[in-house]
Amino acid sequence: MNKSDTAIAVMGAGLIGKRHIEHSAKLGCLCAIVDPDENAKQLAQHHGAAYFRSVTELIDSGLAQGVIVATPTQYHVDNTTALVKAGIPALIEKPIADKLDEAKQLVTLAADNKVPLMVGHHRRFNPLIQAAKAKIEEGVIGNLVAANAMCWLYKPDDYFDVPWRQQPGAGPLLTNLIHDIDLMRYFCGDVDSVQMLQSNSTRNHNVEDTAALLIRFKNNTVATMSVSDTIVAPWSWEMTANENPVYPNTNQSCYVLGGTHGSLAIPDMQHWHNAEDRGWYEPMHSDTIPTEALDPLIVQIEHFCNVIEGKAEPLVSGLEGLKTLQVLDAAYEAARTGSTVFVTGT
Ligand SMILES: NC(=O)c1ccc[n+]([C@@H]2O[C@H](COP(=O)([O-])OP(=O)(O)OC[C@H]3O[C@@H](n4cnc5c(N)ncnc54)[C@H](O)[C@@H]3O)[C@@H](O)[C@H]2O)c1
Structure with a gap:
């Protein structure tokens, strides 16, 4: 265009x-x-x-x-x-x-x-995300029940030679996981409440190197999300979505969304479901949801x-960006206070 x-x-x-x-x-x-x-x-x-x-x-x-x-x-x-x-x-x-x-x-x-x-x-502009969102809205996995998102990376040690990258606000929550949180909001809607545990015990910087969040959405979907910049692993958007050529692709998925009638892995776009009757004794099938590659x-x-x-x-309006930041703000408070923090209206 x-x-x-x-x-x-x-x-x-x-x-x-x-x-x-x-x-x-x-x-x-x-x-x-x-x-x-x-x-x-x-x-x-x-x-x-x-x-x-x-x-x-x-x-x-x-x-x-x-x-x-x-x-x-x-x-x-x-x-x-x-x-x-x-x-x-x-x-x-x-x-x-x-x-x-x-x-x-x-x-x-x-x-x-x-x-x-x-x-x-x-x-949100990635055709993978647009295709996943359309399938969820079509109801192919039924009602959303749970989601899991992983952002596990190993940032090379010289990344931290720049001093501000060791300071509060520059950790993997605000730098990386904010993107994943925004996508989970896109799929699951507004957030009700958040819990979080975080750690800096591997890199020992003045900012988290690792965190795990539990999120309840207003539609009652629950999500587990974790982030670390100190894990050698293939499961992050960066290493799976082929969005930026600087990251080698691992052909894995980093998100799984589960519903009453099936599950969807992203970005490998495998849609898992039973052929007819639902149940753990029934064989599972998977089809690939087609997408195109666009930057x-x-x-x-x-x-x-x-x-x-x-x-x-x-x-993604200013209000949407604000709502995503609000989830992170609530997560920091949850970690600080050891409590569940409710995300109130903007
Ligand atoms: N969407 C993404 O995937 C993504 C990736 C990286 C960074 N970011 C975000 O983009 C922003 C920039 O990050 P970066 O890593 O590119 O930073 P950077 O430090 O590499 O670059 C910032 C640039 O802004 C310039 N600058 C500073 N003050 C300015 C001013 N008042 N007016 C105009 N220019 C000014 C600096 O000289 C520098 O060239 C951050 O908010 C970061 O979170 C987003």
């Missing part, structure tokens, strides 16, 4: 920002790059895009119809607030913010000003362009 009619700026030309820049340039919609680091200027020149050092310069230029905010998380709210006040739609990288109250204020401001906000939980980051940018043009409502 050619989206060259829409002018998108990318703010923050770091690890993920560079991928947004590449994709936007290929789609023909990149108009500007914003980053105080002068290296970004060369990148802008390379793509024939304008270069700005700050959000203020970008807004003053009047060039962008929409902005992808891929700065470090602690700057998401300030930068996006400026965009919203200028009436410019934003796609904010996940997590929407590092503080829940600031995220709430931003979502309210955008709603009051009728400026579309999206949050970069891009996995969800590209699909997300195309969708953002459609949102800017008023042709679509955000698939």
Whole structure:
């Protein structure tokens, strides 16, 4: 699809920002790059895009119809607030913010000003997820009863040479599992309550290296979710979904969703069921649910362009990003207090 009619700026030309820049340039919609680091200027020149050092310069230029905010998380709210006040739609990288109250204020401001906000939980745009969601809604596994999600990885030790990666907020819960939590919310709906245990006893950093969550959804589905950046294992979205070529693929599944009439493994897309009568004495069969391979980051940018043009409502709105962050906030509180924490309305 050619989206060259829409002018998108990318703010923050770091690890993920560079991928947004590449994709936007290929789609023909990149108009500007914003980053105080002068290296970004060369990148802008390379793509024939304008270069700005700050959000203020970008807004003053009047060039962008929409902005992808891929700065470090602690700057998401300030930068996006400026965009919203200028009436410019934003796609904010996940997590929407590092503080829940600031995220709430931003979502309210955008709603009051009728400026579309999206949050970069891009996995929802993966055709695997869209196919799984459609099958669940068709009822192929019956009523959802339980789900299990694993995000077990081993981050190489030099990953932690960057000091902030050893600090609170940079652990695998907010960096990685937030994506899995967002998908479980997409499949199972709003969350009722959360329990969590966490540990830092392997890496001994000032942040969790491992955590296990129990979640009850409002529809009574219960989920177990676990994350670790210190386990050598093949079961994580990163190593199974083939989304990013930097990760070798293990051809395993990292999610299992169980219902009254069958189960679904993702991303191997095996749908397990009995042929006729249900029961543990009956043979189990599996069929593969067909999907196509598309880069969800590209699909997300195309969708953002459609949102800017008023042709679509955000698939992952600011409110959705806020609700996902709220689950993590509740999980931290549950671990701190050793109790079940209820997720109250946003
Ligand atoms: N969706 C995903 O899978 C995914 C993957 C990685 C990171 N992220 C998220 O993306 C965000 C960025 O992460 P990263 O790893 O790319 O960070 P990074 O540190 O690699 O890059 C951040 C960039 O932002 C620039 N920057 C800093 N302040 C700025 C400002 N005020 N205005 C414009 N640019 C500014 C920095 O110079 C740097 O180039 C984080 O919120 C992170 O959680 C999402």
